Amino acid sequence: MNSRTVQVRGDRPYPVHIEAGAVSRLVEHSRPGRRVLVVHQPGRDELVAQAVKVLESAGAQVVREQVPDAEAAKRAEVLVGLWGRLGQEGFTRDDLVVGVGGGAVTDLAGFVAASWLRGVQVVHLPTSLLGVVDAAVGGKTGINTAEGKNLVGAFHPPAAVLCDPAWLHTMPRADYVSGLAEVLKCGFVADPQILDLVEARPEEATDPVGDPELAVELVARAVQVKADVVAADLTESSLREVLNYGHTYGHAVELVEDYTWRHGDAVAVGMVFVAELAHRAGLVDQALLERHRRVLSAVGLPTTYPAGAGRWEELRAAMARDKKSRGTTLRFVALAALARPTRLVGPPEELLQAAHVAVTT
The missing domain is CATH 1.20.1090.10 (Dehydroquinate synthase-like - alpha domain)
Structure with missing residues (x-):
């Protein structure tokens, strides 16, 4: 299968790796003692377990937080809950947030990272077509309000985006087709x-x-x-x-x-x-x-x-x-x-x- 890497240039450049086994690249963002918050949607237990194993093998201290699926994740109360967990675990500016899931999760995880201590690193593992081609790339993060979508947010480029094409194989066909709109x-x-x-x-x-x-x-x-x-x-x-x-x-x-x-x-x-x-x-x-x-x-x-x-x-x-x-x-x-x-x-x-x-x- 093809593997491709796209470099996002600019003041804070980062790679987008599209390749088999992409989760293994998390080791590049781990080190002994580094705290890592893994924010993930339901139904990704196997991939989350792989991510945790890679991070912990490099000495990171991993905290897992499951959030609601799809747009239900992008609510103020979910964000506040994640802030609370970061505070309880003593996260500093040297620590890391990892978003695992579709576009809603990467939007949320990115905003958590952008807003905690005015900015910590984030790495995205998008598991949907919409996530990899749109939400995870570009540094736009945010949550929804009753008045509109993504009205609260920040620009916060990730340190990397990692996508294994095999993750897209598990998507419901209707969701994959929906993601094609952003491709087209x-x-x-x-x-x-x-x-x-x-x-x-x-x-x-x-x-x-x-x-x-x-x-x-x-x-x-x-x-x-x-x-x-x-x-x-x-x-x-x-x-x-x-x-x-x-x-x-x-x-x-x-x-x-x-x-x-x-x-x-x-x-x-x-x-x-x-x-x-x-x-x-x-x-x-x-x-x-x-x-x-x-x-x-x-x-x-x-x-x-x-x-x-x-x-x-x-x-x-x-x-x-x-x-x-x-x-x-x-x-x-x-x-x-x-x-x-x-x-x-x-x-x-x-x-x-x-x-x-x-x-x-």
Whole structure:
């Protein structure tokens, strides 16, 4: 099986290792007497045991903390509980947090590390496609509030990201397909070869067991896109916003649906929404708009949101709280052409509503 390493450059560079046996690299981040908090989701006992064995073999003192699954982990009360455990165990700035699980766990573990003593090291072991191509890479951490997703957080790059492709083999198919939305997003904004690979072999693209070489290629390409963007703009002041393609409407869907939608499913609909919006604003042609629906549908991602037909006001209010908004002005990452991202600032309300109608009917 392919093994790939992507280097994330910048002021605090770090590697993303995509390889069999990646957990063994934890020894590089352990030493006698170092305290390590392993934050993990349910159902990862075997991998957590392997991680603990590697860390303890190098002399680390390991503390395990299981947190709720998926977005339920990203709550203030869970965060406070982890802070309490760090305090009880006497964690210092020389110690380490390890996140094991999907994107929600790496978001949480990263924020725990960023906020404890104003910053301790964190290493991520993402076990989901969404985790490795999005949440674990780039240093964005955070938790959710009742008002929106990831509104509380910090930029805190990890010391390393370790992913064994075999971990992705255990994912439910629906979750893996959902993660493909973030991979395809990278294709639309920066690397069209991702789209070409998926369009040529859509069934294989959804099956990391049946075609592990394709899976590693897609993961590495998506990670490279994110690494290149993050290296140029860690704190999302300009270029990094392109990684939010489809997320403004997608996050609004997640919020009004009380996070019962998979993140990737919501982002897929969000990409179609912003493509509809950009088409109506004269930025993209009909062919690119149709390609959004074609490639997303080919892997089984949703391209419509019928349940939102009567919920425009809720969605509009949620989008107004998006991190890219400025005052009352909505700002969208859009495309001027394939792999040419741009910003669409303050589009007319009639265009917004027309795009909403297009994805809800």
